[in-house]
Amino acid sequence: MERNHFHRQLALTRQSLFDQGFLDEQFIQLEELQDDANPNFVEEVVTLYYRDSARLIHNIEQELEKSNLDFNKLDSYMHQFKGSSSSIGAKKVKAECSLFREYCRTGNGEGCMRSFQQLKKEYSTLKKKLEAYFQVEQVGQVHPPHSKLKSFVV
Amino acid sequence: MAIAAESKFHVLAVDDSLIDRKLIEKLLKTSYQVTTVDSGSKALEFLGLHGDDEQSNATNPPSVSPNNHQEVEVNLIITDYCMPGMTGYDLLKKVKESSSLRNIPVVIMSSENVPSRITRCLEEGAEEFFLKPVQLSDLNRLIPYMMKTKVKNQEQEHQESQHEVEDTESQSQALQPSEHQQPQSTSNQQQQQQSLTQPQQQHHHHQQQVSDNKRKVVEEGLSPDRTRPRYNGIATVS
Numbered sequence A: 001m002e003r004n005h006f007h008r009q010l011a012l013t014r015q016s017l018f019d020q021g022f023l024d025e026q027f028i029q030l031e032e033l034q035d036d037a038n039p040n041f042v043e044e045v046v047t048l049y050y051r052d053s054a055r056l057i058h059n060i061e062q063e064l065e066k067s068n069l070d071f072n073k074l075d076s077y078m079h080q081f082k083g084s085s086s087s088i089g090a091k092k093v094k095a096e097c098s099l100f101r102e103y104c105r106t107g108n109g110e111g112c113m114r115s116f117q118q119l120k121k122e123y124s125t126l127k128k129k130l131e132a133y134f135q136v137e138q139v140g141q142v143h144p145p146h147s148k149l150k151s152f153v154v
Numbered sequence B: 001m002a003i004a005a006e007s008k009f010h011v012l013a014v015d016d017s018l019i020d021r022k023l024i025e026k027l028l029k030t031s032y033q034v035t036t037v038d039s040g041s042k043a044l045e046f047l048g049l050h051g052d053d054e055q056s057n058a059t060n061p062p063s064v065s066p067n068n069h070q071e072v073e074v075n076l077i078i079t080d081y082c083m084p085g086m087t088g089y090d091l092l093k094k095v096k097e098s099s100s101l102r103n104i105p106v107v108i109m110s111s112e113n114v115p116s117r118i119t120r121c122l123e124e125g126a127e128e129f130f131l132k133p134v135q136l137s138d139l140n141r142l143i144p145y146m147m148k149t150k151v152k153n154q155e156q157e158h159q160e161s162q163h164e165v166e167d168t169e170s171q172s173q174a175l176q177p178s179e180h181q182q183p184q185s186t187s188n189q190q191q192q193q194q195s196l197t198q199p200q201q202q203h204h205h206h207q208q209q210v211s212d213n214k215r216k217v218v219e220e221g222l223s224p225d226r227t228r229p230r231y232n233g234i235a236t237v238s
Helices: A002-019 A025-033 A041-064 A071-088 A091-105 A109-142 B018-029 B040-047 B088-097 B115-124 B136-164 B168-173 B186-194 B197-209
Strands: B010-014 B033-037 B076-080 B106-110 B128-131
Touching (some): A025 A041, A025 A071, A025 B018, A041 A071, A041 A109, A071 B018, A091 A109, B018 B076, B018 B136, B076 B136, B088 B115, B115 B128, B128 B136
Parallel strands (some): B010 B076, B076 B106
């Protein structure tokens, strides 16, 4: 009984990530690649994404601090960042990347900085949501149905 | 699992993005043997080409048979377009210019849908152009290309042994060209598709779900000698 409730809650949490536009169908593609041989594939890819893109974020930040903005360079970084974000299904982050690239194209430094701030917000919001989701998902996997953790379940 | 052959098809995947390499590897591993590299130059190295020189190393004498220098058998190369240094297009060119490698089918991937880019790649000899992120359903389109290389490699091996030794047996092997058509037929495709039917269903499911999922571009005015249908069931991009 408790287990069913837990799984329902987990499914609802997951669905809300899609409904609220944080994730798109590419995330489902990742889920479909997850199997018994790679039971944590999605989490692994997401973790890799956050680790790998931290480097890009740092590079972009450094570039934006310069007095003369190199829009080509910025666009190139963002192209990479957008690609990775797209690969994990990070919908809102991806949209911000596109916006940033538009500002690069028009040489709009202010626009770049504004959209980058917004991008970082979306990026960290998604990170928190996914971390929470994976944590709860793991609880369901590890613990037996009649666990004392029922008070923990959201 | 792959079809019941001696060995699985071997795909070389080239991408500078760590995430995309992990993804493409997982995608391909469902059915094939995979090697991933992060650059065009590493890809050429793996394939046995060094720089502009076609000789894989100094100890190999220049040989008449083109396949001698290929150290590993690769049945397909799938490469990202945008890479620092050597782009996917540059890699494609090098492969097609090499007498030992030119028969290997090359597929280009890109996150950007640029018609002129696509045309350029196809005209240079790429078999397909995939939009990223690549999905399981896209991989079904690779099957005919890989089967063709495998058959061709077997043929060439047999033909080489025929040149060295007068062997009547190999003459019957030379009749294999009729099997060339088999990859196009349904029987072999069905074998492969048994392991891939689920993704195909997902593909249709996604088509319904996402209207703006732009997978491929239809290009008019491709060179007329390309008789093979390349774009099946693809939406045009406005």
